[in-house]
Amino acid sequence: MPDASIAVNHPASLAHQFDDPAQQRDAATLGMWVFLVTEILFFGGLFLTYLVYRNAYPQAFAAGSHEMLVWAGTVNTCVLITSSLTMALAVHAAQTGNRALLLRLLVVTMLLGCAFLGIKAFEYYTEYIEHHVPGAGFEFDPRYFAQAQLFFSLYFVMTGLHALHMIIGLGIMSVMLWLSYRGVITPEYHNPIEVSGLYWHFVDIVWIFLYPLLYLIGRHVQ
Amino acid sequence: MSEHIVPTRIYYTIFLVLIACTLLTWRVAYIDLGPMNTVAALAIAVFKATIVVLFFMHVKYSARLTWAVVLGGLFWFGIMIVLTMGDYLTRTWRTF
Amino acid sequence: MSSTVLAPPRHYLNDGFGVKSWLLTRDHKRIALLYLATITFFFFIGGAFAVMIRLDLATPAGDLVSDDTYNKLFTMHGIVMVFFFLIPSIPATLGNFFVPLMIGAKDLAFPKLNLASWYIYVLGGLFTLYALVSGGVDTGWTFYVPFSTVASTTKVVPAALGIFITGFSSILTGLNFIVTIHRMRAPGMTWFRMPLFLWSMYATSLIFVLGTPVIAITLLLIAAERLFHFGFFDPALGGDPVLMQHLFWFYSHPAVYIMVLPAMGVVSEIVAAFCRKPVFGYSFVAFASLAIAVLGFLVWGHHMFVAGESVYAAMIFSILSFMVAIPSAVKVFNWTATMYKGSIAWDTPMLYAIGFIGLFTIGGLTGLFVASIGIDVHVTDTYFVVAHFHYIMVGGAIMGYMGGLHYWWPKISGRLYNEFLAKIAAGIIFLGFNLTFFPQFVLGYLGMPRRYHAYPPEFQVLNVLSSAGASILGVGYLIPLAYLLWSLRYGKLATANPWGAVGLEWTTTSPPPTENFAETPIVTWDAYDYRAPVEGNVA
Numbered sequence: 001m002p003d004a005s006i007a008v009n010h011p012a013s014l015a016h017q018f019d020d021p022a023q024q025r026d027a028a029t030l031g032m033w034v035f036l037v038t039e040i041l042f043f044g045g046l047f048l049t050y051l052v053y054r055n056a057y058p059q060a061f062a063a064g065s066h067e068m069l070v071w072a073g074t075v076n077t078c079v080l081i082t083s084s085l086t087m088a089l090a091v092h093a094a095q096t097g098n099r100a101l102l103l104r105l106l107v108v109t110m111l112l113g114c115a116f117l118g119i120k121a122f123e124y125y126t127e128y129i130e131h132h133v134p135g136a137g138f139e140f141d142p143r144y145f146a147q148a149q150l151f152f153s154l155y156f157v158m159t160g161l162h163a164l165h166m167i168i169g170l171g172i173m174s175v176m177l178w179l180s181y182r183g184v185i186t187p188e189y190h191n192p193i194e195v196s197g198l199y200w201h202f203v204d205i206v207w208i209f210l211y212p213l214l215y216l217i218g219r220h221v222q
Numbered sequence: 223m224s225e226h227i228v229p230t231r232i233y234y235t236i237f238l239v240l241i242a243c244t245l246l247t248w249r250v251a252y253i254d255l256g257p258m259n260t261v262a263a264l265a266i267a268v269f270k271a272t273i274v275v276l277f278f279m280h281v282k283y284s285a286r287l288t289w290a291v292v293l294g295g296l297f298w299f300g301i302m303i304v305l306t307m308g309d310y311l312t313r314t315w316r317t318f
Numbered sequence: 319m320s321s322t323v324l325a326p327p328r329h330y331l332n333d334g335f336g337v338k339s340w341l342l343t344r345d346h347k348r349i350a351l352l353y354l355a356t357i358t359f360f361f362f363i364g365g366a367f368a369v370m371i372r373l374d375l376a377t378p379a380g381d382l383v384s385d386d387t388y389n390k391l392f393t394m395h396g397i398v399m400v401f402f403f404l405i406p407s408i409p410a411t412l413g414n415f416f417v418p419l420m421i422g423a424k425d426l427a428f429p430k431l432n433l434a435s436w437y438i439y440v441l442g443g444l445f446t447l448y449a450l451v452s453g454g455v456d457t458g459w460t461f462y463v464p465f466s467t468v469a470s471t472t473k474v475v476p477a478a479l480g481i482f483i484t485g486f487s488s489i490l491t492g493l494n495f496i497v498t499i500h501r502m503r504a505p506g507m508t509w510f511r512m513p514l515f516l517w518s519m520y521a522t523s524l525i526f527v528l529g530t531p532v533i534a535i536t537l538l539l540i541a542a543e544r545l546f547h548f549g550f551f552d553p554a555l556g557g558d559p560v561l562m563q564h565l566f567w568f569y570s571h572p573a574v575y576i577m578v579l580p581a582m583g584v585v586s587e588i589v590a591a592f593c594r595k596p597v598f599g600y601s602f603v604a605f606a607s608l609a610i611a612v613l614g615f616l617v618w619g620h621h622m623f624v625a626g627e628s629v630y631a632a633m634i635f636s637i638l639s640f641m642v643a644i645p646s647a648v649k650v651f652n653w654t655a656t657m658y659k660g661s662i663a664w665d666t667p668m669l670y671a672i673g674f675i676g677l678f679t680i681g682g683l684t685g686l687f688v689a690s691i692g693i694d695v696h697v698t699d700t701y702f703v704v705a706h707f708h709y710i711m712v713g714g715a716i717m718g719y720m721g722g723l724h725y726w727w728p729k730i731s732g733r734l735y736n737e738f739l740a741k742i743a744a745g746i747i748f749l750g751f752n753l754t755f756f757p758q759f760v761l762g763y764l765g766m767p768r769r770y771h772a773y774p775p776e777f778q779v780l781n782v783l784s785s786a787g788a789s790i791l792g793v794g795y796l797i798p799l800a801y802l803l804w805s806l807r808y809g810k811l812a813t814a815n816p817w818g819a820v821g822l823e824w825t826t827t828s829p830p831p832t833e834n835f836a837e838t839p840i841v842t843w844d845a846y847d848y849r850a851p852v853e854g855n856v857a
Contacts, residue, residue, distance in 0.1 A: 016833075017418075017425040017502070025225075026285075027427045027501045033288055034493045037295030038531045044299040045535035045565050049550060051303065052310055052561055060556075070248070077244045085237040088228075088278045095227050135547035147556040153548035157539070194280075201278045205271045211244075212263035216251035220259060287500065298528045301615055306564045309619065309631035 396459030422504025492526025518583025581718020593660025670721030677713025702762025753787025
């Protein structure tokens, strides 16, 4: 007996466990949001650690923060915000079936991501040659020598983990670029772009918090 | 669920607001507001994150379940912060 | 109609043969069996460590193994049992198999992610096995700092990495279940028509998703401190070791609810089926599952009463810990009320379910003892605590798992297991378990500390009883391994619904076809509708 639940109109982009494209889209979006919640808790542990130690050692954290390159952090914040714009516009292009624009916007988003990583790499290099990497070669104002290492440990792990997520984001965008290039993305099936966009914006949001918390502590007391 | 296509002018507007807020954060950091510096910086960051979530991530146009997931995640992060800081902030209270 | 069919010609087990059809499967049922094989492997590894521990503790002098080796034994026992057996056990096997079936779906929301989660689990397991065979870890499964970051010379980083990686497996499983339950219920399957096992799996999935990332970051920070000397928890730099405990227990307390909630879900299913009655107070049990998941996140400080947290925080955590016992008690009362005037069948699944109810109650009540700060300062880090959590984890969770395995074995394999042998094994397990762990309550009360490889001679009698019990328990677990495997080839063929139970999983063949149902079911009845004559209860 023919199964009425297997719709006659079953496009190739519809996975077998779903009844219709709307269910598939809702499931994918919900799935990505649940994953982003895990990321909130993941970075959250780091923010908690930051909060505990900054609360305990405000001057050491301010001293550490003064060594940050504010221009690099500010420029990087603007770079990421711009990449979020281009990502949102890319989703729009996918929704409206504008394949050429979609491809261009994905490329721009990725270039901005690479720019971010480039500036970050430069910052890491600067911190390395200034002996601000915690551990054996660390050098700092003796008043804050111990606790500034906590600041820098947090700085490297928080921005390092963030950068790792950026790199993964670039990987995801490459896949999106490939899917768009091959014409898999259509107004009826643009969900991968939307869902990748959610991930990208989340990585931007983490940076939106990292910027003031790491770069701008006690700047009014120069 | 029908899909809502957000007009691009909204994206451009949000982008400009985000850039403006970033520059504001930067400038305000150099003005002495005492303890309010941190409050201001975080408040602006929260505002920026909120508009990214609502508009770039389409939560404003999403199902209630999406709202519940986002708010739930933030609430759980809040639990971790509040109960842990509850320990740290009361350690030096009078013990008996 | 399907109720009398034996050995359906097409089902998920004969739908494709060969290694590739298993290792590249997207079928949630096959993935469940992949998990079943690997967690069983880890169970016996963890069990081997337990045997060594109990052998050493049979004599007071600690002469079987050195103190360093003993530290490794209890550490690896804990790590393997907690992270590689208990946490995945019911969700990854019974959950993966039955969530789509009970919900009336063809598969989970993300089948490829489901397969990926198994590979991730195996990868994490390999890292940990490497740590095991290349010298072991001796920090305790709790990885407390600064010992794990500064002083331990053992394979902390590989073990921590193994757990970190396996955590992603948990997260993906939980994510899959949440999306499936929200978005893929069959027509007519409202939330309050779902079997209680699904409510338990949903609550468990919330914990997977909200808690696991925090232990992930904790282990990462420990690894960073150990590898790069980033001193997050180093007191010499102003770091606080207790902060690590906050981060660790934020996950690891809810983790114990990951371990027990699915077993509670299984018990609900078994009690309903074997009393032929709806579970008493269905919505209370459903909400209790959610309450346990939520409240379980608010109590982690009760592991740190003597660690140095503020006494005010300790009091808050203590009162919240008393509160989290309430929804569990509600469930125990409701299961008991379900049995009242029920038509009880004493088959093996029911024996395990009743075992769960009794032993979990003892474990839970003793939890209240340790939740009370005044008592805890005396019994913390003694065998009282060890007995408490083993009553819940083994007397509770593992019994629930065994019950579920037996209850659903005919559906999974298409075969019936040997009921006589099964009852014997259940009895041996119950006896062995109590002989192992009840003396430990007394030992703890008398002051014997945990994690010690030697002890004062006056504790020997109780220790010998405990070790004797452990050997009986070990035999008890080997028997089901034997007859379940035997039944795969030689067991009697099972019908679609050998227990006469109500539930969508019983309306399809044993074993089910790959797509689960010949037609998408349309649900118009409540979860445990035993009023109508049961032959599948298809509308």
